[in-house]
Amino acid sequence: AQKITQTQPGMFVxxxxxxxxxxxxxxxxxxxxxxxxxxxxxxxMIFLIYQGSYDQQNATEGxxxxxxxxxxxxxxxxxxxSQLGDSAMYFCAMRNTNFGNEKLTFGTGTRLTIIP
Amino acid sequence: KAGVTQTPRYLIKTRGQQVTLSCSPxxxxxxxxxxxxxxxxxxxxxFEYFSETQRNKGNFPGRFSGRQFSNSRSExxxxxxxxxxxxxxxxxxxxxxxxxxxxxxxxxxxxxxTVL
Numbered sequence: 001a002q003k004i005t006q007t008q009p010g011m012f013v014x015x016x017x018x019x020x021x022x023x024x025x026x027x028x029x030x031x032x033x034x035x036x037x038x039x040x041x042x043x044x045m046i047f048l049i050y051q052g053s054y055d056q057q058n059a060t061e062g063x064x065x066x067x068x069x070x071x072x073x074x075x076x077x078x079x080x081x082s083q084l085g086d087s088a089m090y091f092c093a094m095r096n097t098n099f100g101n102e103k104l105t106f107g108t109g110t111r112l113t114i115i116p
Numbered sequence: 117k118a119g120v121t122q123t124p125r126y127l128i129k130t131r132g133q134q135v136t137l138s139c140s141p142x143x144x145x146x147x148x149x150x151x152x153x154x155x156x157x158x159x160x161x162x163f164e165y166f167s168e169t170q171r172n173k174g175n176f177p178g179r180f181s182g183r184q185f186s187n188s189r190s191e192x193x194x195x196x197x198x199x200x201x202x203x204x205x206x207x208x209x210x211x212x213x214x215x216x217x218x219x220x221x222x223x224x225x226x227x228x229x230t231v232l
Contacts, residue, residue: 043225
């Protein structure tokens with residue numbers, strides 16, 4: 001079975017600092033995708049970044065980068081130069097490619113609060 | 117491109133009633149997935165529809181059902197509502213490429229259902 005673990009329920013970070021949100025995963029499938037989503041208090045889940053299990057390089061999207069360590073089964077999200085608008089819940093998710101089981105499995109999330 | 121839309125945004129129902137939620141995917145997306153989000157259980161996958169057929173299903177009772185129309189719009193129905201069905205229901209759309217770990221799901225704003 002697939003499982004995503006986010007061990008940080010909440011984090012407080014000073015504005016303009018970098019922040020790392022932890023995510024570990026468990027799967028026996030060789031092909032999978034890892035995603036990070038941001039959920040502001042409004043409720044909408046916003047896609048941030050994707051990393052494929054066969055990708056050789058870490059994914060980057062603007063201020064977001066994914067620190068992918070396949071052997072450790074970790075996919076940490078790094079936000080550089082944090083902003084007040086980054087305050088939200090952040091979810092790590094995994095998608096497997098087994099036909100009939102292609103769904104997103106989510107972690108429990110990390111609530112990030114940026115302090116001015 | 118317009119994003120995923122969900123209607124209604126808020127609903128209040130009483131136990132025993134039934135409810136229908138609607139989701140319009142991003143233009144060109146053929147897959148629609150539904151998720152339930154509660155404080156206690158987190159984000160849980162309900163089901164996925166692709167080309168008017170249910171392709172994946174989560175572990176929810178038969179009271180939860182869905183369908184998809186030829187224009188890819190989807191509806192979710194919950195019959196005989198229980199207090200525990202109070203949740204944020206999120207719908208997500210994607211291209212629906214089977215076997216691809218990179219099939220990114222884009223979420224709508226959600227429907228917040230309260231069962232009294």
